[in-house]
Amino acid sequence: MSAVPTDLDAYLTTHDARIQRELFELLRIPSVSARSEHDADTARAAEWVAQSLRDAGLEASVHPTAGHPVVVGEWRGAGPSAPTVLVYGHYDVQPAEPLELWTSPAFEPTVRDGKLFARGSVDDKGQLFLHVKALEAHLKARGKLPVNVIVLAEGEEEVGSEHLAAFIEANAARLQADAVIISDSAMFAPGLPSILSSLRGLAYFQIDVQGPAQDLHSGSYGGAVVNPAMALARILATLHDAHGRIAIPGFYDTVREWPASVRQQMKTLPFDEEHFRAEAGSPALGGENGYTVLEQLWTRPTCEVNGLLSGYTGEGAKTVLPAKAMAKVSCRLVPDQDPAAIEALMKAHVARVAPKGVAVTVTHLHGGRPWRAELAGPLFDAARRALAAAFGTEPVITGEGGSIPVVGDFQRILGAPVLLVGFGLPGENAHAPDEWMSMENFTTGMRAIAMLWDELGTNGVRRT
């Protein structure tokens, strides 16, 4: 097992304090892509990332889209005969609410017990930034990289990457690459570097139920006017059967089974369901009967309520018959489920089960395709060696319950294989209060990525 090259390691060690200071600066920008009141912050984060790329030695530009801007960094110094590798990350973050559940403010980075707490620390600013600094180490310590590099940072990952596919398509020639590297996922356990074999897709809906024209007195109207909140509950209750299986007709028709060998490998991973339950703080685990937790998370689709709102939700009692009720409902998808097909099934199902007396609208807010990797070839081998060198142990192959919709787009538009190698950890609270990233993983991950460039240069990933 080779070690991380000393010149790169020395550079990153020497500049450790500045790197952390810069990371904190980025994390202080509340670039919440879902909230229009943060549009200026999101734009500021894009400019910040572009400047950071320039400081690292790349050329960088900020490209407006119909949504939030895309940042492109480029270093083409390896010449036209060398391979080109594209690094993707995102500078936008999830909303930080509920703010009162954060131990320290969401946008004031704070280190406690080796954990860096901040919205975006691990998802994905911290992981994007360690790539920028790994590139900087090469370009500052050696003045060059062994391959050409493109960095693509978007600002709409947390709202479905709505405009990214169009951007990649419109700039396909410029973005042409032999491989794509993404760090927006987690290691399976501390000290256990991980390469991802799959991602779930997403189909995210809002269900709006309109009852009476306005809120009514529940005494004067209750019993005759159909209650939209009760109607919504009855609709949501039809989404699963008694065995935790999704009851939307046709929902599982395109689910591809996993090879027995992969299911077997999953069972060998060091995973304690009771520890997972305790870490989630859940009274008991549930879900679809007949599957282990890792199978449920990595290989099976879901249908979840993400939000509910209707009527009076304040202190005390108000005897109101609400005019309307709303649910946010999202399905995690697995290969080969298609978000558009799931949208059609969901809409047909809700229309079929919706009670009389209310008007029900299902809106598809966004979707992303599921993905499964090919676990072979020079890109995979280079990553395996770099991770082993930096972390001192062979990486494991894992699945991922979350979604990175753009992965499918890269593969489809650029035709390049995608490597997913992330440095988060279980319990990192991505999308929740007290999101954190391990400082050790940031530091070691940055060195693993620095080494990865050497491996890519040595072994080549040029597509034939």
Add this chain to the structure above:
Amino acid sequence: MSAVPTDLDAYLTTHDARIQRELFELLRIPSVSARSEHDADTARAAEWVAQSLRDAGLEASVHPTAGHPVVVGEWRGAGPSAPTVLVYGHYDVQPAEPLELWTSPAFEPTVRDGKLFARGSVDDKGQLFLHVKALEAHLKARGKLPVNVIVLAEGEEEVGSEHLAAFIEANAARLQADAVIISDSAMFAPGLPSILSSLRGLAYFQIDVQGPAQDLHSGSYGGAVVNPAMALARILATLHDAHGRIAIPGFYDTVREWPASVRQQMKTLPFDEEHFRAEAGSPALGGENGYTVLEQLWTRPTCEVNGLLSGYTGEGAKTVLPAKAMAKVSCRLVPDQDPAAIEALMKAHVARVAPKGVAVTVTHLHGGRPWRAELAGPLFDAARRALAAAFGTEPVITGEGGSIPVVGDFQRILGAPVLLVGFGLPGENAHAPDEWMSMENFTTGMRAIAMLWDELGTNGVRRT
């Protein structure tokens, strides 16, 4: 048919502008009993009502309770041999939210098309105030009333009159009365004065479902961790069967059937279900199969969702698996259902149907007993004559879907018959945005009540 005595009518006509000005003053006080931030306003409204009673010629005092204060006005000038009649009303109001749906501000009384728009205009400040002014007419125009009078105004009607029963019990000797009059209901139709034969009771619950210890990433945990919002929906969906009948075991065991004659009389009332539907703005009516709308509203219990809250409810999409979900659920009750018994049935039912993997708590926020009137005797006859005189037409006997929990308390503690005669109108938006009271009903109702005192003096309501 006798007319309203001319001296009382003349007094009220002369002072019309001042009476309206004073009413507006009362309506401007945002005495929202459900919200602790309005405690000072609620206290101010109590003092205002007490002063108004004093100005009318009664003695008045404000009595603190563990909640909001009770106002007592008294005029004992008819002497110990004359009957005593107690008038009850409430000076607290429902929350005004959602504020953006009010055409004019909730606490800025505004007259449009003969309707007085303001929170509390009809429920119940306007109706309480017309009683105060009817008493003032007698005491100012004649210097006396034919019977002794007690006015009891509370500030917790909209939150379940929690401390009123204890207050009445503690002051039973002082509050001893031969009859109780309450105006906190509506006429069946414009121009059709109405005497109420029944009220529904209430059992109001909050259901809290706790899943994981905090909000989780729906990708990283979804499929294995039980979703509390989905669990809540599944619980709520068990509350009714497919025929709109409440499916809580034992729920109907104590429902007393109505006499066939009363059900028959209900069918003769001028009621258009399509008009009711259109006025509610509901796409179609629903509820328990096999009953007319008036039967559903007046004679059958309900189980309604009044509010829902869980997870992310803002703009756009957030892929969160919520830590908790909350529903406000209330049951309207009919004789002889008992709120405490319904609480026990609800708690047992929810415990039985709650999914594994979540912790479910059912809290009984407040309750009130249903009530049915005796439609005979001198009190009923006096009301019938006074209403006929003021409105120029015989009153009808109607039911009421709403709840006035204190009615049962008066009958139980004071042993006095209760007369419910109200001057609201269908569509008055009580508990909703744009609550209004008909100015004509205010004016004519005030005169009917002024005349009622003469009728009570002439015919007597002294209990034997």
